[in-house]
Amino acid sequence: MSASRPSLVIVGAGPRGTGLIERIAANAPELYAGSGLDIHLVDPHQPGAGRIWRAAQSPLLWMNSHAEDVTMFTDETVDMAGPVREGPTLHEWAGVAGTTFADRQLQGSYLRWVHQEAVAALPETVTVHHHPCRALRVSGPREGLQQVWLEGRPDPLPADLVVLALGHLDAELDDEQRRLAEYARTHDLVHLPPDFTADSDLSALAPGEPVLVRGFGLAFVDLMVLLTEGRGGRYESDTYVPSGREPVLYVGSRRGVPYHSKIGYEWTGERPPLPRFFGPGEVAALLARPDGFDFRRDVWPLVEKELGFAHYHRLFTAHPERTDIAWTDFEEKYAAGEAAERDALVASAVPDPADRLDLASLDRPLAGVRYASADAFQEGLRAYVEADLTRRHDPSYSADLGVFLGLLSVYGQLIRLGGVGPWWHGFFSYLASGPPGPRLRRLLALSRAGIVRFVGADMTVTAEDGVFRASSATVPGETVRARALVEARLPEPTVRLALDPLLRGLHADGGAETPDGLLRVDRADGRLLDRAGRPHPRRFALGPYTDGRTPGAFTRPRTGGPAFRQNDATARAVLAFLREPACRAPA
Numbered sequence: 001m002s003a004s005r006p007s008l009v010i011v012g013a014g015p016r017g018t019g020l021i022e023r024i025a026a027n028a029p030e031l032y033a034g035s036g037l038d039i040h041l042v043d044p045h046q047p048g049a050g051r052i053w054r055a056a057q058s059p060l061l062w063m064n065s066h067a068e069d070v071t072m073f074t075d076e077t078v079d080m081a082g083p084v085r086e087g088p089t090l091h092e093w094a095g096v097a098g099t100t101f102a103d104r105q106l107q108g109s110y111l112r113w114v115h116q117e118a119v120a121a122l123p124e125t126v127t128v129h130h131h132p133c134r135a136l137r138v139s140g141p142r143e144g145l146q147q148v149w150l151e152g153r154p155d156p157l158p159a160d161l162v163v164l165a166l167g168h169l170d171a172e173l174d175d176e177q178r179r180l181a182e183y184a185r186t187h188d189l190v191h192l193p194p195d196f197t198a199d200s201d202l203s204a205l206a207p208g209e210p211v212l213v214r215g216f217g218l219a220f221v222d223l224m225v226l227l228t229e230g231r232g233g234r235y236e237s238d239t240y241v242p243s244g245r246e247p248v249l250y251v252g253s254r255r256g257v258p259y260h261s262k263i264g265y266e267w268t269g270e271r272p273p274l275p276r277f278f279g280p281g282e283v284a285a286l287l288a289r290p291d292g293f294d295f296r297r298d299v300w301p302l303v304e305k306e307l308g309f310a311h312y313h314r315l316f317t318a319h320p321e322r323t324d325i326a327w328t329d330f331e332e333k334y335a336a337g338e339a340a341e342r343d344a345l346v347a348s349a350v351p352d353p354a355d356r357l358d359l360a361s362l363d364r365p366l367a368g369v370r371y372a373s374a375d376a377f378q379e380g381l382r383a384y385v386e387a388d389l390t391r392r393h394d395p396s397y398s399a400d401l402g403v404f405l406g407l408l409s410v411y412g413q414l415i416r417l418g419g420v421g422p423w424w425h426g427f428f429s430y431l432a433s434g435p436p437g438p439r440l441r442r443l444l445a446l447s448r449a450g451i452v453r454f455v456g457a458d459m460t461v462t463a464e465d466g467v468f469r470a471s472s473a474t475v476p477g478e479t480v481r482a483r484a485l486v487e488a489r490l491p492e493p494t495v496r497l498a499l500d501p502l503l504r505g506l507h508a509d510g511g512a513e514t515p516d517g518l519l520r521v522d523r524a525d526g527r528l529l530d531r532a533g534r535p536h537p538r539r540f541a542l543g544p545y546t547d548g549r550t551p552g553a554f555t556r557p558r559t560g561g562p563a564f565r566q567n568d569a570t571a572r573a574v575l576a577f578l579r580e581p582a583c584r585a586p587a
Contacts, residue, residue, distance in 0.1 A: 009159040009162045010163045013115070018047065028122065030083075034125065039122075059103050061222055061225065064434065065262070065556070067096050068092075071089045071554060074568070077558045078565055131150060135151075138502060145158055146162050146539070161538050162540070169491070169545065180461070194487045211250065211486060212484065213250065213485075213488050215488030216253035216258045217253075221435045221443075224442075224446065228246050228451060231246055238444070250482065252454065255363070255366065255457055256456045257366060257381065257457075261388055261434055272313040276309045278302040287417065306409065306410055310403055311402050371474060378454055385443065409560070411424075507519075512528075519541055519545055523548065
């Protein structure tokens with residue numbers, strides 16, 4: 001038999017592990033009153049903040065959400081069986097303005113406090129032990145005691161149950177990255193592969209030298225900050241004053257544009273009644289299909305209709321003077337129409353094209369666009385960013401905020417559905433999780449100063465003639481040569497390429513993966529699935545490397561919090577399992 005008290009091992013003590021402990025504490029009075037339990041947290045970093053939100057990083061790095069839009073606590077909008085335990089948002093806890101973009105050190109302090117509060121809320125019979133090291137492997141039979149092997153420790157931790165709550169992980173280089181890295185070594189170039197930017201050694205990027213940067217999302221924004229303000233540059237109003245230590249960044253990506261600015265105003269008035277066209281009923285119907293479903297063919301039309309509904313509901317209810325028919329008439333025809341009929345309806349009812357939702361153009365704004373010169377493109381993209389900033393801070397375009405709420409609703413349903421592939425997460429991040437407006441204003445200043453140069457859409461990178469070369473069809477015939485290349489993005493969270501030996505061991509031990517390389521988990525409670533589709537009775541997984549990935553471990557208040565829903569379901573499954581003496585693992 002295992003030890004006298006049940007034992008739960010949680011690998012990963014960052015925001016996701018902390019959220020799970022909070023839910024264990026909330027559900028324990030109902031499901032686990034009076035029983036002893038040892039919870040072992042395994043993480044080399046401080047509990048709560050974990051790696052990403054640790055204190056030891058530059059104070060120049062911000063969150064990309066307003067402080068009032070960050071919470072680790074549940075509310076009545078979370079669809080869960082457990083009790084709601086409300087708590088302060090980041091801005092309430094820290095006493096900062098709600099519209100502040102807090103630095104990551106402050107968020108780390110908030111997360112450490114949440115962890116302490118969650119542990120303090122556990123029953124007296126529950127003890128938490130922190131092991132500041134890495135977990136290397138999980139072994140043990142399906143029906144028996146699990147063993148969690150720790151770095152630097154000869155004997156494993158015995159566990160009745162194991163929950164993996166790992167966050168973003170390092171990965172092996174893929175084939176392209178290996179070729180580029182080898183070319184850089186051979187020709188004495190600099191190649192920085194995908195990484196968490198705060199962990200990258202940027203010292204090899206020399207002042208004044210051109211640097212190719214592939215990726216225009218949040219990792220690029222961090223890179224931009226660390227190589228400018230981080231090297232002594234400063235801003236005087238809308239002008240950048242260089243220190244002379246900055247390289248010149250040539251940035252491009254698939255879209256060729258930065259992520260959309262965070263919306264800079266608050267919601268007022270009636271919210272769109274979501275879900276409307278893509279909810280639990282539609283998800284159940286898709287899951288019941290005997291031959292499965294295809295995202296583009298079967299799911300995307302429902303998503304597109306849902307986002308359109310959120311957009312036009314806000315336009316018609318908040319800005320009716322810019323529409324030509326009554327909302328009730330529009331809604332009836334919109335609900336009944338197919339895609340072409342809805343397009344015709346919108347064209348007749350919404351006169352200004354700027355008020356119409358065009359997801360294809362939003363996704364690829366440079367598709368088919370050509371510039372005669374690189375300098376002309378710099379001016380053109382600056383105008384694009386200026387227009388985006390203006391619109392995203394103008395409440396007269398609050399239909400955009402309706403789309404944001406639609407995106408959150410859709411993401412919650414897609415988590416239940418699973419198997420949607422990686423495109424959706426990138427699209428969501430591009431529209432809904434972009435940088436703060438001030439960051440984009442500073443990008444414009446850096447562009448005017450010549451520190452940042454734009455390459456274009458579908459940027460290609462080749463290694464030839466002893467250098468890296470970048471080009472884009474956006475500026476035909478233009479090629480940039482550089483001796484340094486930075487891949488400004490996080491590693492893909494795939495099981496096969498993960499450097500983490502624990503994840504790779506789970507895959508080798510029969511864990512199932514999706515076609516895009518994520519661990520498959522049971523939608524109901526997060527149990528790991530094997531290749532036959534059987535849930536493991538004693539192993540669970542939460543986080544970005546699973547096919548139940550969510551937008552983040554924390555969320556905006558009153559938006560349903562998919563991660564909170566998952567945490568609650570897993571916590572209740574864990575407690576229900578461990579309270580039964582017959583389910584205790586034999587040695």
